[in-house]
Amino acid sequence: MHMGVQWVAAHRAAMVSPYDGLSFTKPRGGFSGRTVRQVVHLHRGGPQLRVWLSNQFGSGPLRIGEARVGRHLGGGRIAEDQIRLSFGGSKSVEIVAGTEVVSDLTDFEVPDDAELAISLYVVEDSGLATNHPEALQTGYVAAGNTAADPEPGLAEEIASLYWIKGVDLRLERSGDEPVVAAFGDSLTDGSGTTPGAHQRYPDHLSRRLGLPVLNLGIGGNRLLRNGFGPAGLLRFQPDVLSVPGLTHVIIALGINDLGLPAMLGQPKTGAEEMIAGFTTLARLAREAGVAPIGATLPPYAGTTFPGYHSEKGDRIREAVNDWIRRTPEYHACLDIDAAVRDPERPSRFHPDLHCGDGLHPNDEGARAMAHAIGLDAFLTRRVSR
CATH class of the missing domain: 2.60.120 (Jelly Rolls)
Incomplete structure (x- = not known):
C-alpha cells in the first residue's frame, strides 16, 4: 500500500x-x-x-x-x-x-x-x-x-x-483511503441533535468508518432553489468537489424542495425536476472521479411546521425515493427513509427517532441514519466518468 x-x-x-x-x-x-x-x-x-x-x-x-x-x-x-x-x-x-x-x-x-x-x-x-x-x-x-x-x-x-x-491537516496517509463528504440540508447539518455532543449523522458515520466524514449540510437548503444558502446545484462544485482527495459524496437534499414552497407560497417542485437535479449532481461527481451516494428523502407527515407537509408532496417523495433506490446514477444508497420511518405509519418519522418536530432526527435517529448503508460502499468507488 x-x-x-x-x-x-x-x-x-x-x-x-x-x-x-x-x-x-x-x-x-x-x-x-x-x-x-x-x-x-x-x-x-x-x-x-x-x-x-x-x-x-x-x-x-x-x-x-x-x-x-x-x-x-x-x-x-x-x-x-x-x-x-x-x-x-x-x-x-x-x-x-x-x-x-x-x-x-x-x-x-x-x-x-x-x-x-x-x-x-x-x-x-x-x-x-x-x-x-x-x-x-x-x-x-x-x-x-x-x-x-x-x-x-x-x-x-x-x-x-x-x-x-x-x-486541513498535512499527514501521511494511503492513497486509497476514502475521503467522504456529507452534502445536504438540516438532517445532515445536525438540527435536532444535542449541541456540543457530536451526534450528527456524519459524526456517527465517521465513528463507524474510522475516517473523517465532512459535514457540508446547511439547514433549510434546497436542491433546486436559492435561499437558506445557494441551491445545491450551485454550491456542489465550490463546497464539495473542491475538497482535496475527495472519493465519496453522500447527496441528501430534497425534502425542503417539497415542504418550503408550500409554506412560502412558491411554485411546487415535481418529481421530474428533482430527479433531473439529482442526476446532474451524480454526473458532476463522477466526472470529478468521486463516487456519488444517494440518500432517500425522510418521512415528514405530522411535522409541526405549518403547511410543510402535503399528500401531493408525499407522493412526489415516494416517486423520488423509488428512483434513488434503483438508479444506476448512484454508486450506493443511504436509505434514510427506511431507517427512520414508523413501520405502523410509514409516512411519519418513528416517534422515538425525531426531536419532537416530526422532521429532524434526535441523537438516536441520527445514529439510525448513519447505519442505513453498508460500509462496503466506501471501500470501492467503481466510478465511470
Missing part, C-alpha cells in the same frame, strides 16, 4: 450570507474590536494544520489582527500549547470581500476526535458576516484582543460559526 504526505480536509463548514435569514446569534455588539473564539470538531488528528477563512458574502474587507488555535478544554477554555497562525508570514490578514484565505502551514499536534478553539481578533468586520448558522457548538465573543487568553473571560455566547470555512 502506497503511503504519502498529503493534505486531508479535517473540517469543512458550508457558508451562507446573512441575507439568507439564518444568522441565529450575531453578537449584540458586533465584531469590530472584539475577539471571536469558536469551536470546531475534527474527526482526524495530525501533526500539521492550516485554517481556511472565508469572506465570501462580506460587503467589505475583513481585517483579522491575530488568529490563534488551541485544543479546546470546554467552556471556551484552551490548553497552554496554543499557537498563533500566520498568513504569508504575517500575524494579521485582510480578506477582501468575496474571497477567502488560508493560513500558513504550522506544526501543531492534533489528536483524533478533538475539538479545536480558533480565536480571531477582528480589527474591523466585513459588514455582512459570512457564517454557518447552526454550529451546534458554543462560541464566545469578548472585547479587545483576548486571542491568547486561556479563558474566555466576560464573553457573549453565540451559536453560529463565523468565517471559519475549514481546517
Whole structure:
C-alpha cells in the first residue's frame, strides 16, 4: 500500500450570507474590536494544520489582527500549547470581500476526535458576516484582543460559526483511503441533535468508518432553489468537489424542495425536476472521479411546521425515493427513509427517532441514519466518468 504526505480536509463548514435569514446569534455588539473564539470538531488528528477563512458574502474587507488555535478544554477554555497562525508570514490578514484565505502551514499536534478553539481578533468586520448558522457548538465573543487568553473571560455566547470555512491537516496517509463528504440540508447539518455532543449523522458515520466524514449540510437548503444558502446545484462544485482527495459524496437534499414552497407560497417542485437535479449532481461527481451516494428523502407527515407537509408532496417523495433506490446514477444508497420511518405509519418519522418536530432526527435517529448503508460502499468507488 502506497503511503504519502498529503493534505486531508479535517473540517469543512458550508457558508451562507446573512441575507439568507439564518444568522441565529450575531453578537449584540458586533465584531469590530472584539475577539471571536469558536469551536470546531475534527474527526482526524495530525501533526500539521492550516485554517481556511472565508469572506465570501462580506460587503467589505475583513481585517483579522491575530488568529490563534488551541485544543479546546470546554467552556471556551484552551490548553497552554496554543499557537498563533500566520498568513504569508504575517500575524494579521485582510480578506477582501468575496474571497477567502488560508493560513500558513504550522506544526501543531492534533489528536483524533478533538475539538479545536480558533480565536480571531477582528480589527474591523466585513459588514455582512459570512457564517454557518447552526454550529451546534458554543462560541464566545469578548472585547479587545483576548486571542491568547486561556479563558474566555466576560464573553457573549453565540451559536453560529463565523468565517471559519475549514481546517486541513498535512499527514501521511494511503492513497486509497476514502475521503467522504456529507452534502445536504438540516438532517445532515445536525438540527435536532444535542449541541456540543457530536451526534450528527456524519459524526456517527465517521465513528463507524474510522475516517473523517465532512459535514457540508446547511439547514433549510434546497436542491433546486436559492435561499437558506445557494441551491445545491450551485454550491456542489465550490463546497464539495473542491475538497482535496475527495472519493465519496453522500447527496441528501430534497425534502425542503417539497415542504418550503408550500409554506412560502412558491411554485411546487415535481418529481421530474428533482430527479433531473439529482442526476446532474451524480454526473458532476463522477466526472470529478468521486463516487456519488444517494440518500432517500425522510418521512415528514405530522411535522409541526405549518403547511410543510402535503399528500401531493408525499407522493412526489415516494416517486423520488423509488428512483434513488434503483438508479444506476448512484454508486450506493443511504436509505434514510427506511431507517427512520414508523413501520405502523410509514409516512411519519418513528416517534422515538425525531426531536419532537416530526422532521429532524434526535441523537438516536441520527445514529439510525448513519447505519442505513453498508460500509462496503466506501471501500470501492467503481466510478465511470
